[in-house]
Amino acid sequence: MINTCPENLDGQVITVPRSVVALSSNISTCDVANIFEGYVVISGTPAIMFVVDNSLSMTQGTGTSRNGNDREGTRYTVTRNLLDSIYAVQPEARIGLVVFREILYFDQRTHDILVPLTGVTVTNKTHENQAYLPPLQLNGSYTLNGTTMTGIEIIRFFLQTRESRDGAVELVYNPQFSTTGYTNINNAFDAALQGLSQVPVADIPLEQRFIVFLSDGEPQNQGSLNPTYHGGKDPYSFMAGTNTPTTFTVFLNDGGAAPDSMEKMTENIRNNGYSSSNPKSAIWTLRTSYEDLMSLFMNNILQPILSVQSGYPTFVAINNVTSTVRTDSSFVFSNSFALNEDSTRFTINVSYHLTDQATGRVFDSTTYSTFTVIRTCDCGDCCHGRSAGGFFYFGSCL
Numbered sequence: 001m002i003n004t005c006p007e008n009l010d011g012q013v014i015t016v017p018r019s020v021v022a023l024s025s026n027i028s029t030c031d032v033a034n035i036f037e038g039y040v041v042i043s044g045t046p047a048i049m050f051v052v053d054n055s056l057s058m059t060q061g062t063g064t065s066r067n068g069n070d071r072e073g074t075r076y077t078v079t080r081n082l083l084d085s086i087y088a089v090q091p092e093a094r095i096g097l098v099v100f101r102e103i104l105y106f107d108q109r110t111h112d113i114l115v116p117l118t119g120v121t122v123t124n125k126t127h128e129n130q131a132y133l134p135p136l137q138l139n140g141s142y143t144l145n146g147t148t149m150t151g152i153e154i155i156r157f158f159l160q161t162r163e164s165r166d167g168a169v170e171l172v173y174n175p176q177f178s179t180t181g182y183t184n185i186n187n188a189f190d191a192a193l194q195g196l197s198q199v200p201v202a203d204i205p206l207e208q209r210f211i212v213f214l215s216d217g218e219p220q221n222q223g224s225l226n227p228t229y230h231g232g233k234d235p236y237s238f239m240a241g242t243n244t245p246t247t248f249t250v251f252l253n254d255g256g257a258a259p260d261s262m263e264k265m266t267e268n269i270r271n272n273g274y275s276s277s278n279p280k281s282a283i284w285t286l287r288t289s290y291e292d293l294m295s296l297f298m299n300n301i302l303q304p305i306l307s308v309q310s311g312y313p314t315f316v317a318i319n320n321v322t323s324t325v326r327t328d329s330s331f332v333f334s335n336s337f338a339l340n341e342d343s344t345r346f347t348i349n350v351s352y353h354l355t356d357q358a359t360g361r362v363f364d365s366t367t368y369s370t371f372t373v374i375r376t377c378d379c380g381d382c383c384h385g386r387s388a389g390g391f392f393y394f395g396s397c398l
Contacts, residue, residue: 005030006316006348010369018375022336028329029313029350035367046305047094047135047204048086049192050079053215055101056181058252059168069216069252070288073161073169078293079214080159083152085298087138089306094135094204095155096195099171100188102221102229104130106158107175113144113154115198117191121232126177132191133158134198182220185238186231188213193243206275209245210305216252218259236261241268245275248301249283250293258285280304311354314364318348343374 001024002009052075059068079097086093099105103122108114108131116131136142136151144154160172192211199209219236221229230237239261241247247269251258266283284300286292315324316331323331337346351366 001026002028004028005035006350006369007035007367009348009371012371013374014371015374015376016339020339020375022338023318023344023346023373025333025336026330027316027318027323027333027348029316029331030329032311032352032354035350035352045090045092045094045204046086046208046210047096047196047199048210048212048305049096049098049135049195051098051100051188051192051211051213051215052076052079053101053183053188053217053252054099054105054171054181055183055217055220057183057217059164059166059170060181067254068168069254071168072288072290073171074288074290074293075214075252076159076161076169076171078290078297079212080156081294082297082302083138083155085302086306087152091139092137094137094199095151096135096192097133097155097158098188098191098195099132099158099173100184100191101179102182102184103127103177103179104132104187104191105171105175105179106131106133106173107177109176110173111145113142115195117187117194120187120190121228123228124177129175129177130187132195134195180221182229183215183217184221184230184235185215185219186233186235189238189244190231196245206245207277209275211245211247212301213247213249214252215249215262218261239265239268241265241272243274244269244272246277246304247281248304249281250296251283251285252288252293253285254287256285258283277304311352314351314353316348316350319346339373339375341375343372345370345372 006027006029057068058070058075083095086095104117106114108116108129113133114131115134116129122128122130133155136154138150138152140151142149142151142154144157149157158173161169162172164170189211196209219225219230225235227233227235247266249258249262249266251262262283266281269281270279272278282300284296286296313326313331315322318333318337321333323333325332347368347370349366349368351364353362353364355362
């Protein structure tokens, strides 16, 4: 009797006692998630820029709310842990990182892999060194200040966190320039777009480019909305969503709706014609917790990026004999399958009916597994109910 997914037996040679004379007519099958590992990328390798708000309102709060909207640093830990989920499905995915406040938080002088933001106005000359981490291939090899590391290792390095003096969770990373902690979304999106522009369209098409935006507020700067403090642009120019790929925005707030500016930005990005996937752009308001943010990512955000499949097996064929009779997790054949005197080769085909939950696409897929059963066993080795290689057999010595 097979007591595992038939796919697990592919290529195996299984030895059984000579008293075992047939393969059972009940063939177990497994859930789609066990066969296809839950995720199958249909549209191609993605490029994703994570844009993360590092303004002081995240940890210290503003006005009458002094607790901050993400004192636990959830936005960093979730982003860091999501890398593993993406890597498991698409190790060649390209991931970049923008951390921002009134300027970008990374400083190109600290690490040679950081790329300076260009074409923006600054009020402090040292802020000309504001930078971002460009999209890195997760399984690619890069040099960080003389040390060879993979892309996923480098991104994890920049997302390291620690507890601050007042108990909030903050990035370990610190720039050499000073920052105030206000909010400039213009520079953040400029950096994300500049980062994605470095990825050749021939490698990753426009419909497979995404921005994931985690923020808790609107533009601010020392009580002023002077364009000088917002990259030389109108502080709300980001709302236009011009030339911006599919964007998923999470407004992290301890209650209340997302600002109109973010809602309008999302609407404009949906309709800007950048790519066929742009209408998938969406915005959520979330009371920050690790569980809620991770659930949002897994159930809503990663699905349009990494196509999730669901489905069920429809039939099993063994050596060209087919059964469509299914009971629970098994298919039942009218007869068992006799074993030859010495060895028997089996080919098992399992057909699955699948649905891509992100696109609604319905299709069929078949797995092919081949294994050999050899009947040979000394009497001293023959036992009742022994298992081997996914089989569970019964027999007694002759």
